[in-house]
Amino acid sequence: MPKKKDRQTKKDMLFLQDLTQRIPIDAKRILTSPADCASYGYDASFGAYMPDLVIQPQSKEEVVEIMKVANEHHIPVYPRGQGTSLSGGPLPVQGGIVLDCSQWRDKLVIEPDDMVAIVSPGVLTAAINEKASEYGFMYPPDPSSAHVSTIGGNLAENAGGPRGLKYGVTKDYVLGLEVVTPEGKIVKTGGRTVKNVTGYDVTKLIVGSEGTLAIITEATLKLVPKPKASKTLLALFEDIVDAGKAISALLKNGIVPAKLELMDQASIVAVEAYESIGLPTDVDALLLIELDGHPAAIEEEILEVEQWCLEMNAREVTVAQTSEAAAELWKARKLVSPAIVRLKPTKISEDATVPRSKIPDMFAALKEIKETYQIDLVVFGHAGDGNLHPNIIADVRDREEMKRVEQAVAAIFKTAVDLGGTLSGEHGIGTMKAPFMEMEVGKDGLDLMKRIKQSWDPNNILNPGKIFPEKDQKLVLSNG
Amino acid sequence: MPKKKDRQTKKDMLFLQDLTQRIPIDAKRILTSPADCASYGYDASFGAYMPDLVIQPQSKEEVVEIMKVANEHHIPVYPRGQGTSLSGGPLPVQGGIVLDCSQWRDKLVIEPDDMVAIVSPGVLTAAINEKASEYGFMYPPDPSSAHVSTIGGNLAENAGGPRGLKYGVTKDYVLGLEVVTPEGKIVKTGGRTVKNVTGYDVTKLIVGSEGTLAIITEATLKLVPKPKASKTLLALFEDIVDAGKAISALLKNGIVPAKLELMDQASIVAVEAYESIGLPTDVDALLLIELDGHPAAIEEEILEVEQWCLEMNAREVTVAQTSEAAAELWKARKLVSPAIVRLKPTKISEDATVPRSKIPDMFAALKEIKETYQIDLVVFGHAGDGNLHPNIIADVRDREEMKRVEQAVAAIFKTAVDLGGTLSGEHGIGTMKAPFMEMEVGKDGLDLMKRIKQSWDPNNILNPGKIFPEKDQKLVLSNG
CATH class of the missing domain: 3.30.70.2190 (Alpha-Beta Plaits)
Structure with a gap:
């Protein structure tokens, strides 16, 4: 029996053959060399994983064919923007294809009469606000990464930012999406009206689903007067x-x-x-x-x-x-x-969020956690909405320290949930927080989410390994 | 073979036997007489249907048992507030049990430090704003029915109102829910933080799902400064x-x-x-x-x-x-x-919504529809967000007129969708707009919604006959 890696390569070859037969994708937009692939193996969170292949799509038709072929071949697909995710959103944790949408920037249109922006997934978030500004409008969501992160990534993770306090987060500005489903169907959700109650709110379900339910190929965003x-x-x-x-x-x-x-x-x-x-x-x-x-x-x-x-x-x-x-x-x-990150090379950035009334309690608990586990903890962030950013700085090469960091992170999550808060206010669950999901949403709550995932993506090919914990999965930082 | 009605009655008897064995519900809160049941057969929309049974639950534990037993017996359950729905949301179109939540008003708590309200489903919407006002806060959603409609109904339908223009709709104020699933599980979704990206946004999926996905037993609502x-x-x-x-x-x-x-x-x-x-x-x-x-x-x-x-x-x-x-x-x-309604007894109230830039086009089209089909059409509503209320007044006893109304309603929907708008801005799809769903969201879009419904409610017992069209279903008003 051939080795696993060889089988994988053969599977990829067949996939590529099939794909190129169906749709001509410029060979320059298909990356296969280990050096190219390696740079798609990490993001701004923790850990590195090697994809088998990177494709840079630039049209929904290409995405349709990629998904259809990937679904037939049961090859995982990981949508990716600029890789600024703090939760492991784009990490190719089970190998397969990284779908690099960061080059897909052909559309950034402001339609002033409807007060909307229509954007391709690779457009930088800050560019939307800049363009809106020319018309006297504002696109409020402002994650700190806005100048380097893509709107596609922001939509997948439901990015927040300082302005969240008054203006809300990415989800609050999405009126409609065009997406490709895991089975390669193009679906338009929502529209360009501010009010819409036609059927289930699939738009707001996809935003923040961390790229596990559909690939976003276009978005219609609400603007507000500047x-x-x-x-x-x-x-x-x-x-x-x-x-x-x-x-x-x-x-x-x-x-x-x-x-x-x-x-x-x-x-x-x-x-x-x-x-x-x-x-x-x-x-x-x-x-x-x-x-x-x-x-x-x-x-x-x-x-x-x-x-x-x-x-x-x-x-x-x-x-x-x-x-x-x-x-x-x-x-x-x-x-x-x-x-x-100047102080120590490894930064574990959390965004556990608590109800406003519990902000002082959270401060006290963080102080105690810092002392108990002897960790370097820095606290800053969006205090007005309870969305703090406790950051632990450490050295990944120091295994003993990383063990303590693991325990401290678990303690931070537990404290936030015990205070009536949530694991994540704006960064997403991704890989690292998956083991803690059940603690917050419960077994039955997690089951409802899993049912949606299974019904839309029966072969589990779209961004597997995110949000949903594997059996007995535990947080591990000490083998990095 | 016994007649259908007899079989139904026997099924209900068995259901009631099972239910009362499992949980003691005050007999006064179980209505079985035809006179009582008849008053639960209609809402503020069109048509009347006779339920087999009405239950007035007052705790989540009661709802759990009702859903478990109904699911075992495959009996449809229709959650209902005060019956002010303009789209047929609570109509028992396939017979079965109406779950009257309008008497369930034991909780209306403002927690000022977190700026939230915690409410039972039967609380009147206006009461929330009145109570919030005592603390210097506002609960913005203000459907015209706020003084008579329940928050449970508002949540199920994602009710809007005039303040929607600046403040958004019901969904924008829901931080967390406690629900009972069609299979009788209690699930808490979201929480009481303004930011929350822990897993799929099940909260916003349930709000506006017209009571087809879960029974809402408690909600945590965001308040804003007055x-x-x-x-x-x-x-x-x-x-x-x-x-x-x-x-x-x-x-x-x-x-x-x-x-x-x-x-x-x-x-x-x-x-x-x-x-x-x-x-x-x-x-x-x-x-x-x-x-x-x-x-x-x-x-x-x-x-x-x-x-x-x-x-x-x-x-x-x-x-x-x-x-x-x-x-x-x-x-x-x-x-x-x-x-x-003084002018003629039958009012067909629509809320087709168009992008702001298309408001003048919609006015022109409505004028044309009025002339073409010779109908009495009145237009008013939330013009600022394109959410107009074209109301047709007619006499249901005049079949020939109702035929023209049917055609005019279809023309209004088609125009709204052609202009880039939506069938419904805030009233919901319910029964009457179901035949037009595919026109707006497409076959594949509707399929995504159906998959969610099937995965959560495999026996289709929760509010069947709403949102999703039956095979070859057409709008029929002329046999009322």
């Missing part, structure tokens, strides 16, 4: 719990900032070591708050925000007087991720 | 197309009203005949516009709205100077439905 003005405020706190109380006070008093971000002391220290912005490193936490809307309203509201922060014991509150000063403050927030 | 102020403006137009242009101009210039409603001449005339409000009956259309938000912002924006309306040839624009004057204007909008 806010007329914005203001940014920085508040420094000597106790992170006071920062939590300030957040609560603002929201309960009717102020909904566009962004409300927190950085703890460890992240401030890391940023200042990386590039001196001039932030004080002796505070326990800082809040960065952006208000947007009508100029008259935000002039008044910014004073209210200032007062509430001072009331909750802020040491100091500063309002950025120019847009340059505001941009400088937001730069600090953006530098957190690059800054902390 | 706007600080609001202003209402009335604009009169001599040409309905100018009204459409004014809508477009506002939205494109960054003004998003809380409500933007249109009434055509026929609806104005009907209202004035019903109760004299003092609206001019010689205009082609009027717009009712409500702005809300920060007082300083709306003071300025209301002037902009006034200017845009005048620019687009409004004959007259009036700003309500007091909240009483504003309420009086909104009363006119609310009176449209009761007013038009």
Whole structure:
């Protein structure tokens, strides 16, 4: 009997033969060399896996044929954008074909009368907002990766971002999709109306399904009027719990900032070591708050925000007087991720999310976890909606440390769920969080999801190994 | 062989025996008399069907046993709120059990720190907003029926309302559900965080699934801060197309009203005949516009709205100077439905929705349909989001007229879909629109929905006959 790898290669050859007979794909868009394939084996999360083949489709017709042939040959297919996933979304964990959609950028059309954008999957997310801006509109979802990540990836993972607090996440802006099913059928879901209750909401089911239910080949996105003005405020706190109380006070008093971000002391220290912005490193936490809307309203509201922060014991509150000063403050927030990987090479980025009322409890629990497992933990993120980013930095070569990290990650997930929260607010489940799914959604809840997956993809060829745990699957980081 | 009705009765008896053995349900909450059952045979749409049995559950445990036994006996179950559905959602079209959840009102809790409401399915929608208001919050979805419809029904149908333009629809406010599956399993979906990407979005799949996928036993709803102020403006137009242009101009210039409603001449005339409000009956259309938000912002924006309306040839624009004057204007909008049924006894209420840019085209097409089929057509509704309510008034006893109505309804659906719109913006598909499903979502799109239904409800016992067309099903109104 031939070895598994040989069988795989033969299967791939047959697949390619079949595919090229059915549809002419430029050979330059089919990558087979180990060097090419290797660069599609990882993303911004953990682990690396070798695909057998990479195809760069550029039309729905190509995707249809790829899926039909893959489905006949039972070869796994993994859709991929720019590989910025923090949860392992595009990782080819069972070998097979990576479908690299990042080059598929032929359509980015704004239709101002309907206030929508029509986009191909490979368009960069930031490009949509830039183009919308020319028409006086905004595409609100703003994941930190917006300048490098594709809308296809954002749709698959239901990406969030700082603006989520006021404006919601990717899903809230998807009116319609064109997709190819695992069996190679083209289906249009939703449309271009804001209201639509015709049958099941297949659009919102596919968005956030992590590429396991269908390949997105086009999306119709809702735009909103660009806010007329914005203001940014920085508040420094000597106790992170006071920062939590300030957040609560603002929201309960009717102020909904566009962004409300927190950085703890460890992240401030890391940023200042990386590039001196001039932030004080002796505070326990800082809040960065952006208000947007009508100029008259935000002039008044910014004073209210200032007062509430001072009331909750802020040491100091500063309002950025120019847009340059505001941009400088937001730069600090953006530098957190690059800054902390300077400290140690391996970053485990989580986004466990808790109800707003539990933010102080989560802070306390994270502090305890940090001490119990002796790990380097940095906390920052979208505090206003409870979507914190506890990041553990470690060295993957240190197996003993990684064992502790494994335990700490499990403890973070358990704490979030115990507090009535969720494993993931915006990064997705992917590979690493799959073992914890049942803990949150229950056996019967997971079963409902599995039934959908099985009914749409009976051969389980579309992005297998994601979301759903394998039998007895456990989190393993210590063999990386 | 016993007659069908006798077999049915025997089946019901066995079901009841089984049920009462498993769980004690107060006999007063099980209705079997024909008189009682008959009043559960209709809703606010078209047609009447006799159920075999009505049960009024008041706990999830009761629902679990009902579903388990019904699933074993293959008896259809139809969840029902207050029966205000405009699409036939709760109609027992295949006989069986109506599950009357309207008495299940034991929970309506506001949790201010998380800005959520936790509710039982029988709670009236308006009661949620009233209770939220005590805490300074708002529950935005406001279907016209809010004072009489239940949140359970609103969730099943994904109800909209005037505030949909700025605030979205029911689905946008559902963070989590507790449901009972067709096989009698309790499942919790989502949670109480605003961001959640843990697995498939089963919450948003169930909301709007018209009671065909699960019975909702509890919901966690997102609240928002109550706007600080609001202003209402009335604009009169001599040409309905100018009204459409004014809508477009506002939205494109960054003004998003809380409500933007249109009434055509026929609806104005009907209202004035019903109760004299003092609206001019010689205009082609009027717009009712409500702005809300920060007082300083709306003071300025209301002037902009006034200017845009005048620019687009409004004959007259009036700003309500007091909240009483504003309420009086909104009363006119609310009176449209009761007013038009005075004219003729049968009302066919549609809510075909088109992209914003196609609103003038839709007006033109509706005018043509009215003439072609010689029907009494009244147009009003949520013009700002393209969600019009073309209402046909007729007399069901006039078969010849009803034949023309059938054709006109089909023409309205076809026009909406041809214009890139949808069969239903907020009322749901139910029974009457099922024959048109494939026209909008396509054969393969409908197949994806069917697979979900089959995988969750293999015996098709939960609200059968809705959404999915029977083989060769056609719209029939003329045998009513």
